[in-house]
Amino acid sequence: MIQWIALITSLPTENATARMRAWRALKASGSAALRDGVYLMPEREACRSTFQAISADIIGSGGTALLVGMLPPTGTDFEELFDRSAEYAALITDITTAKSELSLDSAGDVLKQARKLGKTFAGVSETDFFPGEARKQAEAALHELEATVNQLLSPDEPHAMPGNIQKRALNDFKSKTWATRKRPWVDRLACAWLIRRFIDPKAKFLWLESPADCPPKALGFDFDGAAFTHVGARVSFEVLVASFELETPALARMGALVHYLDAGGVQPIEAVGVESVLAGLRTGIEDDDRLMVAACAVFDGLLTNYQQCGSADQKAKKP
Incomplete structure (x- = not known):
């Protein structure tokens, strides 16, 4: 059974900058909001470290923060709160659009767009704690776009050869x-x-x-x-x-x-x-x-x- 870690917090009321910083950090962490002031992530070392850093900042700014380990109530599926399918679907749409605009003249611009889409994919993947088929499809579409652009920019790109690399003098x-x-x-x-x-x-x-x-x-x-x-x-x-x-x-x-x-x-x-x-x-x-x-x-x-x-x-x- 998956274990979870919850951050129960009250943000500082008189420090707008600290509140905004905490909200942005919580959003970037990929945590799910169970209710106002209660945020959830799977109990993993990286997730705990993220919550600990956010907690320290909140407490240092005059707020309160408590980390609590927990198991989901019977019949509750917390994993659904972390479904990134919509983000991957939007990414695949952008990849498809970029590929449709690809030509010899636009290859350089499309390559730049592919790099940006790669960053987007990396950002979504970083908080995709339960990756599934949607992630595989987005990754495959991104690789196909990059390969197509590179083939246009660099025809006759070599295929990888098996075997060991010979040492030369x-x-x-x-x-x-x-x-x-x-x-x-x-x-x-x-x-x-x-x-x-x-x-x-x-x-x-x-x-x-x-x-x-x-x-x-x-x-x-x-x-x-x-x-x-x-x-x-x-x-x-x-x-x-x-x-x-x-x-x-x-x-x-x-x-x-x-x-x-x-x-x-x-x-x-x-x-x-x-x-x-x-x-x-x-x-x-x-x-x-x-x-x-x-x-x-x-x-x-x-x-x-x-x-x-x-x-x-x-x-x-x-x-």
């Missing part, structure tokens, strides 16, 4: 010709940056009309049959990092960013801004070599920021 990959599909997007731009920065500083790049045009001696990346492409759950950038054993905390963060922008998943906080910058560069620069140079400057800045953040974290951990 850096000294064997110097002054090579590297080839990938023209009009590179996030994963290919990040791969080109990684190659130039860490693997082959004198690399030359070919931008292919079709993967079938790849010369036999060129090192292909990010297309089916390429020397370096998606393997399992990893996108091409992550495969290159693993292949040449370049793993560092900063490149791991870069990999998470590229993975999200290429294949979805957990969204880094900087993803929307980086995507907007790269989309602007891609729209404004028609020459792929110049596009790569401009994108490399963006990735250089990100790497420096990640490294500085990592150094600051290490200093903070020292006693």
Whole structure:
């Protein structure tokens, strides 16, 4: 039987700011209101921590708050109070609308909309304590929208290959010709940056009309049959990092960013801004070599920021 935790509270009457803060926190928590001043969530560690934080703020502002564990009365189904089907239905409607407006010209805008819808989905999911079929349908619709947009922006996107990632020696990959599909997007731009920065500083790049045009001696990346492409759950950038054993905390963060922008998943906080910058560069620069140079400057800045953040974290951990 599911156990529950109730927050019984009386908000401070003379502090409008504190009342508003508490109401917003309770709404954001996903709790259900049993009656005025009584809020309910399933007895889980995260839910209890949320109620404890709200309680501390209410008490600190002059109100009262009490947490009480409870079992539902016989014949009462508290789970119905947490049904998120309506929110998921509205989200699916918005996803369907966005997909209907998708074209080659609108792909960039629809991708931005897909990211916003992804945030909405994440917000609903966070307070969906009893997920069911509605959540699965919304998630599937969102993934389908993202995949469709990415396919339009980046035709011939590679399929993930099964198997292990082969380790490579850096000294064997110097002054090579590297080839990938023209009009590179996030994963290919990040791969080109990684190659130039860490693997082959004198690399030359070919931008292919079709993967079938790849010369036999060129090192292909990010297309089916390429020397370096998606393997399992990893996108091409992550495969290159693993292949040449370049793993560092900063490149791991870069990999998470590229993975999200290429294949979805957990969204880094900087993803929307980086995507907007790269989309602007891609729209404004028609020459792929110049596009790569401009994108490399963006990735250089990100790497420096990640490294500085990592150094600051290490200093903070020292006693």
